Amino acid sequence: MNVRDEQVLRELNLYPLWVRRGVPAQEELVPAPVASQAPAVRPEVQAAAPVAKAPLLADVPEVASIPGVASLDWPALKEKVRACEACKLRAGCTQTVFGVGDEQADWLFVGEGPGTEEDAQGEPFVGQAGKLLDNMLFSIGLKRGDNVYIANVVKCQPPNDRNPAADEIATCMPYLQQQIALIKPKLIIALGKTAATALLGRDAPLGSLRGTPHDYHGTPLLITYHPAYLLRSPGEKSKAWQDLKSAVSLMH
Numbered sequence: 001m002n003v004r005d006e007q008v009l010r011e012l013n014l015y016p017l018w019v020r021r022g023v024p025a026q027e028e029l030v031p032a033p034v035a036s037q038a039p040a041v042r043p044e045v046q047a048a049a050p051v052a053k054a055p056l057l058a059d060v061p062e063v064a065s066i067p068g069v070a071s072l073d074w075p076a077l078k079e080k081v082r083a084c085e086a087c088k089l090r091a092g093c094t095q096t097v098f099g100v101g102d103e104q105a106d107w108l109f110v111g112e113g114p115g116t117e118e119d120a121q122g123e124p125f126v127g128q129a130g131k132l133l134d135n136m137l138f139s140i141g142l143k144r145g146d147n148v149y150i151a152n153v154v155k156c157q158p159p160n161d162r163n164p165a166a167d168e169i170a171t172c173m174p175y176l177q178q179q180i181a182l183i184k185p186k187l188i189i190a191l192g193k194t195a196a197t198a199l200l201g202r203d204a205p206l207g208s209l210r211g212t213p214h215d216y217h218g219t220p221l222l223i224t225y226h227p228a229y230l231l232r233s234p235g236e237k238s239k240a241w242q243d244l245k246s247a248v249s250l251m252h
Helices: 003-011 074-082 088-092 116-121 128-139 166-183 193-200 227-232 234-250
Strands: 107-111 148-152 187-191 214-216 219-224
Touching: 074 166, 107 166, 107 193, 128 227, 128 234, 148 166, 166 193, 187 193, 187 234, 193 214, 193 219, 219 234, 227 234
Parallel strands: 107 148, 107 187, 187 219
Antiparallel strands: 214 219
């Protein structure tokens, strides 16, 4: 790691720090000070190498409970998600969490699903993991809502913040697919294995998916760690920083 990288990681709380015994990792996180706005990153995207597709969750049949999603515009899609009861997750959450940000963004970040705080506020990534994601955005000259859109694979909080089940992902994916179609991002960044598996259509260890661009229907797709995982495993933050640098390189 060079001196500049180390300085950036320390300033933005992305540096792998030692965590005191008995102190939760999230207490070590302090939002990065915004002393000056880094230059906006809006260059054209280089073409990513195509990746062979495998069926996503092939054992799950096509869901017919939410037809016509591909024809919906933003207002209709938001209302469809708000009123959705297509799977069992809706019965156990406070509200659906649609997504937030610039609806014509170049950058799309996709997480797994809402947690407790997201379920309460109706916005993705608003807790400690959200603060870390904001710091990650700032480190590459971005900020929430400005040329950035943030969404999740599933729109309802799974019970006890468990991973979404295969049928829940299959049911909810048309919503995310239509969000991507409406946004037309220049780059998609999958945060964590669930998002990576859903978007790639194949299952593989996260470590094997990082470090190289993939393809989502012609849009470059990069994969990195979920911010919640980085809070639990701060030693991996330097790898996440390398992924972010790769993302910026793709956008040049």
